[in-house]
Amino acid sequence: MVIRRTAGAAGAAILLAFSAGIQAASSTATADLPVIVVRVDNLVGVLPGDLQFAEQRASEVFAQIGVQIRWIDVEESFSQHVLPSFTVVLENAEVTREARSRSVEPLGFARPSVRRAYVLCDRIAALKVTTPRTIPSLLGDVIAHELGHLLLPLPGHSADGIMRPGLETKSWYVNTFTKPQAREVLSRIRALD
Numbered sequence: 001m002v003i004r005r006t007a008g009a010a011g012a013a014i015l016l017a018f019s020a021g022i023q024a025a026s027s028t029a030t031a032d033l034p035v036i037v038v039r040v041d042n043l044v045g046v047l048p049g050d051l052q053f054a055e056q057r058a059s060e061v062f063a064q065i066g067v068q069i070r071w072i073d074v075e076e077s078f079s080q081h082v083l084p085s086f087t088v089v090l091e092n093a094e095v096t097r098e099a100r101s102r103s104v105e106p107l108g109f110a111r112p113s114v115r116r117a118y119v120l121c122d123r124i125a126a127l128k129v130t131t132p133r134t135i136p137s138l139l140g141d142v143i144a145h146e147l148g149h150l151l152l153p154l155p156g157h158s159a160d161g162i163m164r165p166g167l168e169t170k171s172w173y174v175n176t177f178t179k180p181q182a183r184e185v186l187s188r189i190r191a192l193d
């Protein structure tokens with residue numbers, strides 16, 4: 001009995017020391033997390049609550065590979081003199097000449113040379129009839145996917161994860177980048193500074 005209790009106490013002490021070590025390590029890691037500033041140009045009047053939900057969803061995708069996103073809008077960008085790392089333009093396919101000529105990526109497309117991605121909200125809204133998910137959550141996934149294209153070499157797609165060519169509309173599971181993609185994204189972000 002005595003021996004067992006001693007062993008238990010020693011075990012607990014080691015466990016405490018170990019978890020304290022983890023806490024210290026993770027708080028250091030949080031401070032060092034790379035941050036990208038993403039400006040969202042909401043040209044189609046997505047409601048603030050819906051946009052916030054979509055941004056949170058996209059943030060979760062990037063948080064899983066240790067990247068933080070600071071979201072700003074056009075006004076903040078100008079008033080606070082913040083130069084965004086990337087810009088996401090929310091617009092509709094029917095007014096986008098460029099989108100009409102591209103059938104490969106019907107929900108959005110990316111222009112890495114100008115660090116800008118376009119998300120076609122009318123096409124995402126049209127998925128409403130076929131998905132059990134909400135449109136803002138799908139919008140978040142498309143934003144994360146197109147941001148992925150701005151941070152990965154072409155073609156940037158993978159069989160699994162957020163960079164799958166087709167949008168996952170059935171499951172709420174938060175898909176993120178594959179391990180090789182995560183390494184690429186992180187090294188690209190570190191090179192941005």
Ligand SMILES: [Zn+2]
Pocket residue numbers: 105145149157163164165
């Ligand atoms: Zn894609």
